[in-house]
Amino acid sequence: MKQNTIPKLSLGIFPTPIRRADNISRLLNTNVFIKRDDLTGLGLGGNKVRKLEYLLADAREKHAEVVFTTGGAQSNHAMLTAAAAGRLGMKPILILKKRGVTDRVGNQLLEHLMGTEVIFMDTDSYEDIYREMDRLGAELGVPYYKIPCGGSNALGTLGYVDCAAEIRDQGIHFDYIVCAEGSGGTLAGLALGAKLFLPGTKVCGMMVDTDPFDEITPRLMRESAALLGESLEISRRDFELRNLCGPGYAIPSEEGNRAISLLAAEEGIFLDPVYTGKAFAGLLQMAEEGAFRETDNVLFIHTGGAGGLFAIA
Numbered sequence: 001m002k003q004n005t006i007p008k009l010s011l012g013i014f015p016t017p018i019r020r021a022d023n024i025s026r027l028l029n030t031n032v033f034i035k036r037d038d039l040t041g042l043g044l045g046g047n048k049v050r051k052l053e054y055l056l057a058d059a060r061e062k063h064a065e066v067v068f069t070t071g072g073a074q075s076n077h078a079m080l081t082a083a084a085a086g087r088l089g090m091k092p093i094l095i096l097k098k099r100g101v102t103d104r105v106g107n108q109l110l111e112h113l114m115g116t117e118v119i120f121m122d123t124d125s126y127e128d129i130y131r132e133m134d135r136l137g138a139e140l141g142v143p144y145y146k147i148p149c150g151g152s153n154a155l156g157t158l159g160y161v162d163c164a165a166e167i168r169d170q171g172i173h174f175d176y177i178v179c180a181e182g183s184g185g186t187l188a189g190l191a192l193g194a195k196l197f198l199p200g201t202k203v204c205g206m207m208v209d210t211d212p213f214d215e216i217t218p219r220l221m222r223e224s225a226a227l228l229g230e231s232l233e234i235s236r237r238d239f240e241l242r243n244l245c246g247p248g249y250a251i252p253s254e255e256g257n258r259a260i261s262l263l264a265a266e267e268g269i270f271l272d273p274v275y276t277g278k279a280f281a282g283l284l285q286m287a288e289e290g291a292f293r294e295t296d297n298v299l300f301i302h303t304g305g306a307g308g309l310f311a312i313a
């Protein structure tokens with residue numbers, strides 16, 4: 001492992017805690033632990049903070065005055081980008097797809113509180129939105145920086161490579177790590193990080209969207225490995241995937257809602273309907289199918305999403 005010298009800002013509070021979920025462990029007859037990346041210490045917490053520590057360091061190096069990003073109307077990533085950029089003295093502009101709950105609730109309310117400039121575009125194509133960022137950036141005439149949907153490029157993915165090293169340093173060996181997959185950076189970072197730091201740990205992504213994650217994930221892993229100067233053999237076998245999308249991206253599913261209620265009642269921990277509820281439902285399915293032994297340690301990454309809990313359609 002080479003020394004990672006890629007610039008990174010400190011935006012969150014790390015390491016995030018890992019706790020054994022005793023009641024869930026008893027119910028599933030295995031050892032379930034939860035890593036609290038919902039408590040990353042910026043905004044209402046969530047996984048995007050780790051990615052933004054790299055992405056906004058790059059924006060700063062490039063002297064950006066404006067930071068653009070995108071997502072759905074209730075994007076946690078967009079809200080956290082606005083929070084982080086504002087704190088760093090850069091102006092965030094969010095160009096969001098006019099899809100999902102656009103009312104002033106959930107993340108829209110939080111953006112309103114921060115006074116964030118939000119533009120809705122009636123399109124299904126992120127390419128349209130990236131073009132609009134360039135048009136608007138040129139019009140503003142200041143240096144600007146574009147962060148892709150979910151912060152999932154090679155640089156953002158490094159945040160979750162670091163998370164794998166953090167898990168190693170927390171001293172428990174995990175047989176499985178389970179997380180939601182929405183734009184890919186979290187799973188790709190953990191899968192790459194597991195190859196580097198967590199031998200013997202299987203990484204499972206619970207897909208909450210219908211993109212081709214079997215291709216997206218290894219591509220991001222390869223691009224991030226290249227940034228680190230690591231030459232590793234990366235393949236589809238480096239991670240497992242399971243489809244938990246249900247009725248569609250950002251549309252709550254029955255099994256996801258059951259998982260939210262179960263974890264809330266048993267452990268007093270709140271998941272969200274778009275990502276973590278569906279991902280935890282995937283963990284429950286695996287347990288039901290007998291994937292985990294009694295002695296296994298299973299780590300669920302709680303990637304946040306609190307804003308979305310208050311904006312269910």
Ligand SMILES: *Cc1c(COP(=O)(O)O)cnc(C)c1O
Pocket residue numbers: 046047048076077150152180181182183184185186187272275276303304305306
């Ligand atoms: C964005 C997000 C995810 C998915 O992470 P990706 O890196 O985009 O795959 C999971 N949970 C929450 C709460 C998110 O906001």
